[in-house]
Each structure stands twice: as C-alpha cells, then as structure tokens.
Amino acid sequence: MSYITGPEIVKYACTCGLLKPLPELYFCRHCSQIRCSFCLCHAVDSFFCGKCSENIPSAEARHKKNRCANCVICPSCQQELSTRVASKGPINPDDAKSAVKKSYYLSCHFCHWTSRDVGIPDQPSATGCWPERENVHINRLQEVLDVYQDIMLSQQQQKENSKKKRGKFVSYTDRTGVTASALRRRIGIPDIPHAKIKKPKPLDPAIAKSEVEELPEDIFTEPLKLMEITTIDQRLMQPESQPLTVDKLFPIHKQLTIKRSLRCRTCEHNVCKPEYNPTSVKFKIQLFAYYYIPEIRFVTVEPLRAGQTSELIIKFTNPTQHQTTITIFDLDLEEQEKYVEEQKLFDIIDNFEQAMSLEEKQQLSLPSLVMSSGSQPSSMYSLQSRQPSVIVKPRKINQAVNCNVAIPESTFILPPRDDAAEYDDSSDVHNIEDDPKLVKWRKSNKAFIKLAVTPAADLKIDDEVVCGFTMQHIYTNVIPAIVENMPHKYDHKVRVFFRLGKIVGSE
Amino acid sequence: MQRNNIKVIPGALVCEESKLRGDITIGAGTIIHPNASIIAEAGPIIIGENCLIEEQVKIIHRLPFDQQNKDTTPVLIIGSHNVFEVDCTVEAPKIGNHNVFESKCFVGNKVTVSNGCIIGAGCKVTEEQILKENICIFGSNCQMRECIDKPAVSTRKQLLLI
Ligand SMILES: [Zn+2]
Ligand SMILES: [Zn+2]
Numbered sequence A: 001m002s003y004i005t006g007p008e009i010v011k012y013a014c015t016c017g018l019l020k021p022l023p024e025l026y027f028c029r030h031c032s033q034i035r036c037s038f039c040l041c042h043a044v045d046s047f048f049c050g051k052c053s054e055n056i057p058s059a060e061a062r063h064k065k066n067r068c069a070n071c072v073i074c075p076s077c078q079q080e081l082s083t084r085v086a087s088k089g090p091i092n093p094d095d096a097k098s099a100v101k102k103s104y105y106l107s108c109h110f111c112h113w114t115s116r117d118v119g120i121p122d123q124p125s126a127t128g129c130w131p132e133r134e135n136v137h138i139n140r141l142q143e144v145l146d147v148y149q150d151i152m153l154s155q156q157q158q159k160e161n162s163k164k165k166r167g168k169f170v171s172y173t174d175r176t177g178v179t180a181s182a183l184r185r186r187i188g189i190p191d192i193p194h195a196k197i198k199k200p201k202p203l204d205p206a207i208a209k210s211e212v213e214e215l216p217e218d219i220f221t222e223p224l225k226l227m228e229i230t231t232i233d234q235r236l237m238q239p240e241s242q243p244l245t246v247d248k249l250f251p252i253h254k255q256l257t258i259k260r261s262l263r264c265r266t267c268e269h270n271v272c273k274p275e276y277n278p279t280s281v282k283f284k285i286q287l288f289a290y291y292y293i294p295e296i297r298f299v300t301v302e303p304l305r306a307g308q309t310s311e312l313i314i315k316f317t318n319p320t321q322h323q324t325t326i327t328i329f330d331l332d333l334e335e336q337e338k339y340v341e342e343q344k345l346f347d348i349i350d351n352f353e354q355a356m357s358l359e360e361k362q363q364l365s366l367p368s369l370v371m372s373s374g375s376q377p378s379s380m381y382s383l384q385s386r387q388p389s390v391i392v393k394p395r396k397i398n399q400a401v402n403c404n405v406a407i408p409e410s411t412f413i414l415p416p417r418d419d420a421a422e423y424d425d426s427s428d429v430h431n432i433e434d435d436p437k438l439v440k441w442r443k444s445n446k447a448f449i450k451l452a453v454t455p456a457a458d459l460k461i462d463d464e465v466v467c468g469f470t471m472q473h474i475y476t477n478v479i480p481a482i483v484e485n486m487p488h489k490y491d492h493k494v495r496v497f498f499r500l501g502k503i504v505g506s507e
Numbered sequence B: 001m002q003r004n005n006i007k008v009i010p011g012a013l014v015c016e017e018s019k020l021r022g023d024i025t026i027g028a029g030t031i032i033h034p035n036a037s038i039i040a041e042a043g044p045i046i047i048g049e050n051c052l053i054e055e056q057v058k059i060i061h062r063l064p065f066d067q068q069n070k071d072t073t074p075v076l077i078i079g080s081h082n083v084f085e086v087d088c089t090v091e092a093p094k095i096g097n098h099n100v101f102e103s104k105c106f107v108g109n110k111v112t113v114s115n116g117c118i119i120g121a122g123c124k125v126t127e128e129q130i131l132k133e134n135i136c137i138f139g140s141n142c143q144m145r146e147c148i149d150k151p152a153v154s155t156r157k158q159l160l161l162i
C-alpha cells in the first residue's frame, strides 16, 4: 500500500505530537487516542526463522546468538542458500543395480555462489552438518563474556539487597533473562541469598600496540584484483573473521526474525499482538488507526499562487461499520501547545506525589500487576513482555503551516463501510442531504470535499505549501465492557497536515 | 528494406510466431520460443547449437554509433549452449558459449561476452568491456564475481522442454 500512502503528503498528528502517515499509526480503543510506534511500548513476542518458519524459544535464541541452526545464507549476496544434489556414479561401478551415491552442496540461486567455491567438501546427507569455522578469538571472547556476566550478577544482587525500588513496576527481566530471585518473590518463596557473591575477577586488559606490520612490497606494484576481494558488506556479515578475500567466505547462519507486540503506555492494553504461529500473518489484536480514523487522501489542487485562493479536493473514507459525521475545525496549534504545557504540569505533580508515597504505592501496584497479567496465556510470557512503563510526554507539533484553509460552516456525513458496495453499481443512490458547496461527489463510504486554500502572501516561487486542519469525527466505541460506563459515541479530534506542493509563478 | 534470409539447420526448433529479421542462421538443437525477436540490423547473425531463446527475448545486432558507416559488415556470432531467459535484451557484438542471460537483463552493444558468464536478472551492462570467462553479475548494484562452478542449467532446461 506504500505506493499510495508512501509519499507522505497527508500526515496525522499523534497524541504525542509527532506527525505520521495514517498507516503508521495505532488507535488505543481504551484511551480512544492515537498512538504511534514512538509512544507505544514494544515487546518481543517470539523468535522465528524466516526460512524454515521454526519457532525458537527466547532462551534458545539467546543461546544460539539469534540465529537459526539449520538455515544458512549466502556469504556473497546474503540471500538464502539452498541444498543441491550432486550425484556421483554408482557406489559399486560393476553392479548396475547399486544405488547412486548422492552428495549435497550448498548453492545460491541468486549469485551462483556454491560451497564448492571455497572448498567445503560435499556432504553425504541433505540436512548436512556443514562444517563451522572456528573463531580464533573464541577463548578471549568467552573470558570477557564471563567477566561481564559476573559483574552483572553482582550488580543485580546489590540492587536487590538495597531493597529500594523506584517506579511503578518491578523489573523481572534484565540482560540475562528472568532473575531467579525475582521469580522466587513472585511465587512467594522467600529469597535465599546467593551462595557465591564473589567479586568479579579482573581481566587482563587488551594492550594497545603502536607498531604494525609493514605493508608488503608488492601492494604498490601488483594490479588489484577486485574480483578476489570481499566487499565491506561481506566482511561485516562475518564480524568474527572479517575475510579479506572471497575464498575465505563461509556460509552464515540465518538471523532470526521477531514478532513483536505493542502496548499502550498509558493504559497497558495491547494495541497490536501477532499470532504466535510463525507461519500466520494474522494478528490477535490489531488496533491500527487505519481501521478507526477516517482516511483522507489528497485528490487535486489548483495551481498554488502566493496570496491567491485555490480549490483543494480531498477524499474522505470511513473505514468503520458505523456512520460518522465529520466536522472541520481550525488547526489551533496554540491549544495543542497549551495541552503540552498542562501535561508537563501534571507530570510534576505526579512526580511529587510519587515521591511522597513511594512505599505505599508499591504495595498497591503489585497485586494489580498480578491481576492484569492473569489474563495472559502464560505467566512466564507476561513476565518477559512487561517492561517498566515510561509515559511519553506529549510535545509541541513541530510543523509550520503557511497556508490558510477556509473552514466550512457545514458538516458532512460518511456512511458506514459496505464491502459489497464495491461490486454493486446499482446502489449508487443515497439520500443524504449535502451542502453542495462542500461535498463535490460521494460514493458509498467515500466523499470528495472541496476546500478553499490560500497560501500566505509572502511565499516565493518553489516554496513548499503546507496546510492543515482539525478533523472531528464521531467515534463509536464497540468494546462491550467499556460501553456501560463510557459514552457509546463521542467526538474524536485529530490534526491533519497536507503538503500541497510548490508555489508556481503568476499567470 | 533488406530481404529476410533465414537458415534453420535441421534439429532446431523455431516457432512461427517469433520475429526474425535479416540474415540469420540458426544452429541444430536451438529452440526459439514464440514472440522472441532476433533482428540482424547491422549484419548477419549466426546462432550456434543448443541455444535456448525464450519469450520476449530481443537479440539485436546493432553497431555503436562510432562504428557505423564502415565498409565491412560485421557478423554477430553467438556460440553454443547459451540461454536467453524471458524478456532479456542482448545487443552484444560477440557471445561465446555456455552463457546465461537471466530475465529482464540488458547487455549493451559495447559489451563482449566470453564463455560461462551469467548476467543476473534485471542487471544492466552497458559500459564498454570484455566480460572474462565465468563472470557472474548479480544484484541491484550489478556486483560482479567469478563463478568457479559452471552452470549446468542450460542442457537440463532444454531436456525438460523437448
Ligand atoms: Zn505518538
Ligand atoms: Zn531456519
């Protein structure tokens, strides 16, 4: 769809103040607010291999350095390698009936690199235990890793011993996974102190050398053979060996892909949750703004001249199953600024209160946390996905507007989406009373709207013209649990910005 | 307008719907699919044995501007076991054996192709050069590498088609 929405002509303002095109936005049904990837909490749901579609538990993924054990990619072009059969003659040449001995090698369909190119012997089985190359620095790396692990453990214990927890949530995870003592506390077993609280043993530091080997004599005389030298990309794909010449390239294990879920930072509800199965491209929860907020597309605009009024035509589409009424208001960026200031003030008050009743709050938040995670499929799962929540503070919308939009006096109705209408030409009649000055044409759930835009008088030729307005639409809430104590329908406002194009010369 | 002079050696398969213009000789075992066009504009084209020329392939014998208006008529010789995949355009003045021109690739009229080369799908080669043996061009940036393993596709593909 990016070819339609890709050129970022129409942008919507997220609640946090960032401008994004509609397909990149989410809509939290619980807060009834627009959210973008910046103001949502991201969590890794599952790891899987994009080639063999195998689901890999996160502990195993961590152990295997986030790579698939079975699939390999081409070291030359980074595409997936496939196994090829190379049949050698029969095992017993005298006996015509004896089975043909088969052997297998890896080959890239894209750049025609094969495992034979670098002298990897053919394997007798298709799944092939392809030889791994030893890393010459493995011992040193392991030492460094071990020491790092020790340092982290001792820091962890210090933190737990000092008992002082800040913030609303307890972090159950760290860089080494779920900590044992956090788990203990969660299931109610008293925390036993670790037997080995040891000081991390210092490591021999790496020594910097100023003498380096002289360049070989022939480097200036021998002609360069570009065909034998690896590219930067190829070297960086194998950071442990960084081969200089192509004959040292080795198949690389394919990196795993993740599925992630997105959570609203304000209400802790999921706005996007994929299905666990790697082969499924569906979602359990997908609150994309595209399904809730009317989509606006730029249709056409008369040539823009500084200080002169042009006609702008835009198309509104109602994506929901409910009729909505759209009203266009002034952009009113000052109001947004005020809102940002207000939120800052709230924040200061919040922080103050939090400081006052830190102990009290913590006791309150723990049981509620257990309750909310009870609805999750597995409790381990929620442990991993829960991260300390940080509320993103809204910011001022950073977009200058240099074109005035004449705000229409009337509103217009968008009928609900009807998938069948696409194929039905007869039902083009509608009995909606429209203001002919505003609505140019309509079909099923779409309406084409005329607006008068006037670029600022001081603009020069080739200046980019940006205009905007606030769109108010009636949002129908359909979550049954919430409907009872919340209004069923209410007005939702969103600021929309248009890049209309450039100022052209006078007639 | 020159007369068409097409010579098809027995054993070759040339579809009626293919577009052949000028002086063309087609070797035994070569298959020309419908809608392929071979245009001998600047001089005769001689296609070797067991070549495969697929749909919408354009093989054009056209000289660069600076070499036109010469007295001698150059001959475009295409070797044996070459594969021209769907919708590739080849204007090379000389083509050896066992080359593969993948789909939608473009080879300009200043590029001489030797033996065992693979021009990857969508790659455009226009700069004046001689492609050495077993060169493989691939990717959106037309990266070049030397193939050690010979492509064995051509013969297998033809067997499947017959
Ligand atoms: Zn946001
Ligand atoms: Zn895999």
Ligand SMILES: [Zn+2]
Residues within 6 Å of the ligand: A074, A075, A076, A077, A078, A079, A108, A109, A110, A111, A112, A113
């Ligand atoms: Zn490759």
Ligand SMILES: [Zn+2]
Residues within 6 Å of the ligand: A028, A029, A030, A031, A032, A264, A265, A266, A267, A268, A269
């Ligand atoms: Zn929310």
